[in-house]
Amino acid sequence: MLIIKISDLSPGQILVLGYLIVITTGTLLLLLPVATISGKSTTLLDALFTATSATAVTGLIVVNTAEHWTRFGQTIIMLLVQIGGFGFMTSTTMLFLIFGKKMSLRERLIIMEELNYNKLSGVISLTRYIILLTFSLELIGAILLYQYFKNLMPAARAWYFSIFHAISAFNNAGFDLFGNSLRSFVSSTYINLVISFLFILGGLGFIVIAEIYRKLDLKSLSLHTKLVLTITLFITVFGTVAIFILEYDNPATIGNLSLKDKLLASFFQAVTPRTAGFNTVTIGHFKDVSLFLIILLMFTGASPGSTGGGVKTTTVGTLLIVVYNIALGKEDIEVFGRRLKKKDIFKTLSVVVISLLVIAAVTLVLTFTEQFAFIQIVFEVFSAFGTVGLSTGITSNLTSIGRIFIIITMFIGRVGPFTIALALGKRLRKGIRYPEEDILIG
DSSP states (O other): OOOOOGGGSOHHHHHHHHHHHHHHHHHHHHTSGGGBOTTOOOOHHHHHHHHHHHHTTOOOOSSOHHHHBOHHHHHHHHHHHHHHHHOHHHHHHHHHHHTTOOOOHHHHHHHHHHHTOOOSTTHHHHHHHHHHHHHHHHHHHHHHHHHHHTTTSOHHHHHHHHHHHHHHHHTTOOOOSSSBTBGGGTTOHHHHHHHHHHHHHHHHOHHHHHHHHHOSOGGGSOHHHHHHHHHHHHHHHHHHHHHHHHHTTOTTTTTTSOHHHHHHHHHHHHHGGGTTOOOSSOGGGSOHHHHHHHHHHHHHOSOTTSSOOSSOHHHHHHHHHHHHHHHTTOSSOEETTEEOOHHHHHHHHHHHHHHHHHHHHHHHHHHHHOOSOHHHHHHHHHHHHTTOOOOSSOGGGOOHHHHHHHHHHHHHHHHOHHHHHHHHSOOOOOSOOOOOOOOOOO
């Protein structure tokens, strides 16, 4: 019998195993009768789909969160979202800190792998900061939301809704207790701004927020932070303007709204594909060209070391920078007065290629198994891979095979395609360098 020791596993393999344990535990808890509202039934596949979606902070659902799950079930979902947003190792570190246990060198290396952090020194301090920042911003978000919800429902219920949606928003999960996401609040500037404030901060990345907090001089920011802020600002402005123009006369989305509400709805729908998953208008009623735009935004996703998914803003940014520099005939890849490292360029290309291969494979399968328009299938797959949670409305009608492949896609999207590849790959021999030879490109 083959026995695998934890000490023999690579950091990537441990992360994969850790997330699988969390998802399995969540699935079993959601299968308990106390988790489901009386008269409703939960299948193993529905529980697994929901647990994976929550842990992967995606938000795609096959059963209505408000109508199917009891307070116990919803609390399990909320805890899974929190663990998924923190990350498996950050959640584990929090328990170690609570019980006074020291982290070993190996455990610190795993944290580095999960956070996409390049330095071993200070990794525990960074983890403490992530925990404190997360709880602080979620608390602020809950208090702000309570100021609005207390006028709509009893105080206890308002607090519960506020805490649930603050956690769901900051962790870019997209789970809601209203049954229709935030479509009832399409004209509420307050709710739109509070929710988007939470998931934008969550999607920036903990390292970026920490650096901005420490440095008041924006010129002294690191290259990573500059790239994140520049790309985030660009896709936010571009997405808002594009959706406003494309959907301006669509009565099924923003066509019948006032000018102020059109701008508000366009902004929200432009920033939510960064993997937040909330929506204030019906996504299924968008024009195909708008859906394609959102697909591109979902593929980009949030930033490294954040609560969001996607290939990440810096990955897309690096790819564009490489193309730009090559087009200019430069040997070095330069941006903001700095030169990019070759290993980062190779990793960027690997992440993009692996991601597209996964998306293409799952899309091919779903095109064969599902009876929906191709744009709807592509949208669903990109949403799952980017851990976004937006849908044109087909999720609950997927076949069992379709649901299984979406589950796999959400899992890969959360753990990361590069981490999955390293976890599955074998270690190669080092010390051998083969001679170079030219090939024809393009």
